[in-house]
Amino acid sequence: MNKIAIVVPCYNEEEMLEVFYQEVKKQLVPDYDFYFIFIDDGSKDKTMEIIKSLNTKDPKVKFVSFSRNFGKEAAMYAGLQAAKLLDVNAAILIDADLQDPPSLIPEMLKYYEAGYKHIYTKHKSRKNEPFLKKFFAKAYYKTYGILTKNPNVAQGARDFSLLDRDVIEAFLQVKDYRRFTKGIFTWVGFEKKCIEFDYVPRYAGKTKWSFKKLFRYGMLGIKQFSHVYNLIPNLLIFLCLLLLGFEIGYGHIIGFDFLALKIEFLALLILIGIKYLMRLVYDIRDQSLSRPLYLTKESNIECKHD
Ligand code: UDP
Ligand code: MG
Numbered sequence: 001m002n003k004i005a006i007v008v009p010c011y012n013e014e015e016m017l018e019v020f021y022q023e024v025k026k027q028l029v030p031d032y033d034f035y036f037i038f039i040d041d042g043s044k045d046k047t048m049e050i051i052k053s054l055n056t057k058d059p060k061v062k063f064v065s066f067s068r069n070f071g072k073e074a075a076m077y078a079g080l081q082a083a084k085l086l087d088v089n090a091a092i093l094i095d096a097d098l099q100d101p102p103s104l105i106p107e108m109l110k111y112y113e114a115g116y117k118h119i120y121t122k123h124k125s126r127k128n129e130p131f132l133k134k135f136f137a138k139a140y141y142k143t144y145g146i147l148t149k150n151p152n153v154a155q156g157a158r159d160f161s162l163l164d165r166d167v168i169e170a171f172l173q174v175k176d177y178r179r180f181t182k183g184i185f186t187w188v189g190f191e192k193k194c195i196e197f198d199y200v201p202r203y204a205g206k207t208k209w210s211f212k213k214l215f216r217y218g219m220l221g222i223k224q225f226s227h228v229y230n231l232i233p234n235l236l237i238f239l240c241l242l243l244l245g246f247e248i249g250y251g252h253i254i255g256f257d258f259l260a261l262k263i264e265f266l267a268l269l270i271l272i273g274i275k276y277l278m279r280l281v282y283d284i285r286d287q288s289l290s291r292p293l294y295l296t297k298e299s300n301i302e303c304k305h306d
Contacts, residue, residue, distance in 0.1 A: 003033045005083040005091040009075030013096040014046040015204040020096050027105040036061045039079045042069035067295040073179040074294040080168050082301045092162045098203040100160035108162040117164035117190040123156035128199040140218050148226040177287045180221040236269050
């Protein structure tokens with residue numbers, strides 16, 4: 001019998017977990033051995049208490065609780081590591097807020113049986129999303145596609161997905177310290193199938209993603225999967241050449257003294273360059289320190305870092 005883990009990253013989801021558990025349970029078709037793996041990402045509310053109470057009723061409810069909030073990316077990594085330890089055949093990544101409809105689980109399993117190794121989901125359209133979120137998301141995915149030369153990271157793609165054990169293994173082998181899961185899943189390959197669904201608002205509680213956090217995450221995705229580090233110096237060189245060309249071509253006609261302007265402009269470019277270089281150095285440092293992605297405070301699965 002195929003063993004499937006339902007992996008759920010949770011950060012302050014006390015309002016959601018009971019109803020989430022019940023809703024998912026309804027969709028768990030027989031013929032499979034299902035486990036829940038809740039990752040408590042340093043919640044400050046009653047999330048952990050609720051997970052433990054679910055565990056007393058259902059021993060197939062497993063958990064890993066972090067020592068602090070490490071972010072959803074770390075939670076997904078920990079969840080898939082735990083799934084590997086439980087020796088599952090596949091795992092389903094799903095948010096706790098019912099924005100990822102559990103009713104799609106049977107369809108995912110059907111495609112899994114048909115041989116697909118990575119069944120992912122995306123929104124059909126963004127028409128019900130808040131206007132600003134919709135606008136920035138669209139612009140972002142366009143930019144991401146161009147800069148990473150990879151338009152395959154689907155517009156509106158969710159983390160909600162079913163992953164075969166081969167995909168889990170591949171995902172865990174990627175040791176990026178700052179992780180961009182959507183990009184990693186595209187990068188690892190394997191046979192993919194997409195299921196589309198309509199946007200669903202959060203059932204209860206609040207989003208944990210501020211605009212700033214989303215923006216940073218988006219930039220990280222571009223940095224991790226493109227040569228954008230090269231793009232900025234290229235842009236600066238282009239600007240300098242443009243200024244030089246303009247001065248040679250038109251400086252004498254306009255009769256404008258560019259000298260003062262040039263010094264300030266040059267200083268500005270150098271400062272941007274230095275700041276940019278420092279960013280790059282810090283990124284390299286973060287990766288080379290190889291700190292663990294998360295620390296476990298408590299777990300009912302034997303969980304090791306690798
Ligand atoms: N989450 C997490 N750690 C965080 C932020 C979020 O584990 O630091 C979880 C959260 O509990 C939820 C999922 O990630 O299950 C998606 O978060 P959220 O619904 O806030 O994001 P949105 O749907 O608004 O993008
Ligand atoms: Mg959500």
